[in-house]
Amino acid sequence: MPVEMIGWIAPQVSSELIRASGPVFDADVIAETARIHEQADFDRVLIGYFANAPDGFIIGAHAAAVTTRLQFLLAHRPGFVSPTVAARKMATLDQLSRGRLAVHLIAGGSDRDQAKDGDHVDHAGRYRRTDEYASVLRQTWTSTEPFDHHGEFYDIEQAFADIRCAQQPHIPVYGGGGSDAAIDALAPHVDVFMLWGEPLADTELFMDRVRAAAADHGRRPTFSLSTRPIIARTDELAWHRAHEILEGIQARMRGRGPKPPDNVASRRLLAAAQAAEVYDTCLWTKLAAATGAPGNSTALVGSPETVADAMVRYYELGATSLLIRGYDPLPDARLYGEELIPLVREKVAALDARRAAS
Numbered sequence: 001m002p003v004e005m006i007g008w009i010a011p012q013v014s015s016e017l018i019r020a021s022g023p024v025f026d027a028d029v030i031a032e033t034a035r036i037h038e039q040a041d042f043d044r045v046l047i048g049y050f051a052n053a054p055d056g057f058i059i060g061a062h063a064a065a066v067t068t069r070l071q072f073l074l075a076h077r078p079g080f081v082s083p084t085v086a087a088r089k090m091a092t093l094d095q096l097s098r099g100r101l102a103v104h105l106i107a108g109g110s111d112r113d114q115a116k117d118g119d120h121v122d123h124a125g126r127y128r129r130t131d132e133y134a135s136v137l138r139q140t141w142t143s144t145e146p147f148d149h150h151g152e153f154y155d156i157e158q159a160f161a162d163i164r165c166a167q168q169p170h171i172p173v174y175g176g177g178g179s180d181a182a183i184d185a186l187a188p189h190v191d192v193f194m195l196w197g198e199p200l201a202d203t204e205l206f207m208d209r210v211r212a213a214a215a216d217h218g219r220r221p222t223f224s225l226s227t228r229p230i231i232a233r234t235d236e237l238a239w240h241r242a243h244e245i246l247e248g249i250q251a252r253m254r255g256r257g258p259k260p261p262d263n264v265a266s267r268r269l270l271a272a273a274q275a276a277e278v279y280d281t282c283l284w285t286k287l288a289a290a291t292g293a294p295g296n297s298t299a300l301v302g303s304p305e306t307v308a309d310a311m312v313r314y315y316e317l318g319a320t321s322l323l324i325r326g327y328d329p330l331p332d333a334r335l336y337g338e339e340l341i342p343l344v345r346e347k348v349a350a351l352d353a354r355r356a357a358s
Helices: 025-039 056-065 083-096 111-116 123-141 180-186 199-214 235-253 266-276 284-289 304-317 329-357
Strands: 002-008 044-047 069-078 102-103 147-150 155-159 175-176 192-196 222-227 299-302 319-324
Touching: 002 222, 002 329, 025 044, 025 056, 025 329, 044 056, 044 147, 056 069, 056 083, 069 083, 069 111, 069 199, 083 102, 083 123, 102 123, 102 147, 102 266, 123 147, 123 266, 147 199, 155 319, 180 199, 180 222, 192 319, 199 222, 199 266, 199 304, 222 304, 235 284, 235 304, 235 319, 266 284, 319 329
Parallel strands: 002 044, 002 319, 044 069, 069 102, 102 175, 175 192, 192 222, 222 319
Antiparallel strands: 147 155
16 A cells, blocks of 8 residues: 655754754744645644643644645644544544544653643553543544443533534544553554554564454554654765764753653663664664653664665555654755655555565
């Protein structure tokens, strides 16, 4: 199947390497970022969620207004907005964008960040809540008559939505997490299970666990895999750039070491980084170690050909969506569009043709 290429959009240009400057919410940055990703042939962009960040619904609405094809993946934390309200908000944005929205359900990996919004439910409880939340979302989008729901976290009577998603039966649902609780909560609901860039062998084992859990509910999710490609004309030049990025990040973090992560997915990345610096052909873990792996933080390093080959290996395992984000976000998005995305699409098409022929 065609590979889905996912980028990243935010209301302010920043990264682990680049200190944020200018307004916290810059409508011009949102518009420029959206147009760059559309021109670079990305299919979709992730709109992240942070406890101190501007509202993702508004970012998505503005980005949709300045693009025609680009789709959006809205990160959303269950627990702060009622699922029936969230379902109507998402359906409204899907209608406004003419069917270009998907939602990424994030239970919340950091107790500290959840507490900023007054949420003190523990890790296991957040995933039980996400499971219940996803069920109510889907029922709100699809029910043809008012319904009741009486659960652990939500007690709802006669819920019904006049507004429906432009996509039928509803918008795509993505979600991710590295723990058993995450798999148990999300496998019954998600269309796409999102992973960070781990070694191929670990990725395959984790996918098998998700598939088995989903099969118990009659579901067959696909997967998204997130990495931070660092590319240059040759492998040697790419590794030189990678070490420059590492030095820049280390200089920014000097005097303040990374915080120990609360979530299992980050701990998995750090365990991989402790065991080896490079895996497979070009998966580099040192940037995850340097930052404490708070999110997508392992890099694929090399020429466009080398990195594209590595990305296709993940596609072969089942990652039909590939999320890529650079350390210099806008120039890197342009570079990916010129040098990397066409190669990945070409190699995936060739692989699919070989599979069909055999």
